[in-house]
Amino acid sequence: MSPRVDPLPRRLGVARYFDGTRLHPGDVEITGNTVSRVGLPPGPDGLAAPGWIDLQVNGFAGVDVLHAGEAELRAMATRLAATGVTAALPTVITATCADTAAAVGAIDAVCRAPEPNASRFLGAHLEGPFLSSAFPGAHPTPLLRTSSTALLELTALPGVAMTTLAPELFDDATITAAAASCVVSIGHSDGTATRSREAFAAGAGALTHAFNAHRPIRSRDAGPLGAALTSPHAVLTVIADGIHVATENLTVLHRAAPGRLALITDCTVATGLPNGDYSFGDLSVTVADDRAMLSDGTLAGSVATLDHCVRVAAATWGLEVALAAASRIPAELLGRYDLGQLGAGSIADLVCLDDDLRVVETIIDGNTAWARHKEKLPACR
Template identity: 40%
Template sequence: MQTIIHSARLRGAGAPVASGEVGWVLVRDGAIAAAGTGSGWREFAAPETEAVDARDLAGPDPLLTPGLVDIHDHGAAGRLHADGAAASADIAAFHAAAGTTRIVASLVSADLDRLALQLDEIRAAQRFVPGLLGAHLEGPFLAPTRGGAHDRSSLQRPTGAAVERLLKPGGVVQVTLAPELPGGLEAISQIVALGAVAAVGHSDADFDTARAAFDAGATLVTHAFNAMPPLHHRQPGLLGAALDDPRVTLEAIPDRVHLHPTVLSLLFRAAPGRVALVTDATAAAGVGDGPTSLGGLPVDVRDGVATLANGTIAGSSITLSEGIRRAVAAGIPFHDAVVAASATPARALGRERMGTLEPGALGDLVLWDASLDVRAVWQDGRRLERP
């Protein structure tokens, strides 16, 4: 069985963005087999081919992009990945319906025993949850001065034994840590050696320490500008080091709360091709205002903004497709925003077959209408049911 989606403008990595023509994508056996513009799709039409006219699903002037990849997500629909495998399944399904076909389950700081159990659940979920890439440990190796919405009593220094205990069983794809902590640079090398991506964040690292972290193997910055010192003209710090280093990808949360729209736009211009849009979504996503929690701490959501009692921002309540709409409203071209929410985060994790329309890539696709609302989603070539 194969599917052709045609009569949509193609956007994202691997798309012919220089052309104003409408295009098409052929998906066969769960992967993209071909893509092009015009009516070239007709040569692939056959009795066993499902031909989908994008205009029938999304109205005039639809857009077709790769599936979105969120490498920093804590939850949705009233649940957190920390709640267990069934919760991860519900969370992944919620975000997939909104266009996020690949997702990383993020865990906040907790004691090692609890984190080990939570990681067991995520590994179990990976066996039956499509698109769940693994876990992101956002802590516990964070600077207490930049703890954000993390329980300070759970923070600790990174030791070789702690890193090995959490990562050796597998399933962890990303670890955020503060490199200035004792043992921080050694932990980065160990994390990379164990096959995960080392991310710098929740940190007070100065410029030289940040550069040392990147030289040790860190290649990602967790939610740039948040939980770290601001960029200063005499003390460029972590942000300055990351912006200056072409090896480094910078996460950005496009919810208009974590970053001013102008700052988000400046970031895209300062680090072209190196910005990964993420949600940092919590249980508040898709629920609306009211009380919730994160890492055992009470959280209140008002007007879509999640905070602790002291006013500290506690993640977001958006989906990645909503983040793209807000990025576009900030002046970022739709194509660039899509790349930042698909190919760039996939590349940051070393997943070259995700987030692109190139032949051989996974058959993950999102169909948008002219207002940039998601109208259909395909995952591994299978169209998902949407509410």
């Protein structure tokens, strides 16, 4: 029998590290797939942070999640690592129940047998078809559904980690049952503040892309956003790409819901690709001026990457808040307390950044999944 060879420790050479809540001076050491020491004598610059978790990835770099097979999803997982994403929820937009189930099956297969040195898939996010026709966004309204039976059948599929739904379409018992299978997020909703608060009490845990595609705050009805802001356990996901949400509204979110914000990209098949026309699910979208749009100008997801969103958020919220919103908070929402933190003994899922918050290296399970000195970063918006 050959003797066991222990992995050699490796220093990252950073000046600072973020533990999931606070920044600290010092370097980080990893041994195998584990962080072995932190707070070592610092390197000259840069920082290490827990790997980023994107809860809403509709597609990326030519891959459309709804219609992707296993091979395409694996390619997407590999490419996502270049943007600091170490884990993600591939997101299935509104489709027939049969197409949704098929997409979930492909995602689950990748979850069960992950691609080496690629972003982890933590399960599927179903964004539809259980949405309001009053706030469909880019979702095709003929395919929207209101069946509680269909909702519970789809959310119970192996591999489903999250679903977005309009709570006014379902009773509390249905929401509670769905929340027993996956994270329930309110979104694409015309629900009142009262109905939204009831849904949070019944088990919903989040609001999908705050300020986008839901009933707005009004003087005598605060809608889903007002309910989420005033529900102490609700996480608010937000697309901080500089397009979807005004800077003033990002500030409102931070002041009203500190510690409850999670950055998402809502990125699509066109992310990282040139301007032009693309198929997104069953939609035709045009990308121009950093926007993915339907023919009527409706935004159809984004072409943002999570590293870009972190930079936008850091300029508005501060660096610690932005890093937590990309790592610890989404991890906790999913109940993945093994992720989203950086300390001695934690999993070595890390992103190393330069002082301009640009990705230098992405480390997944202790291995370098992407490094700037080896590859050119895909086009970012």
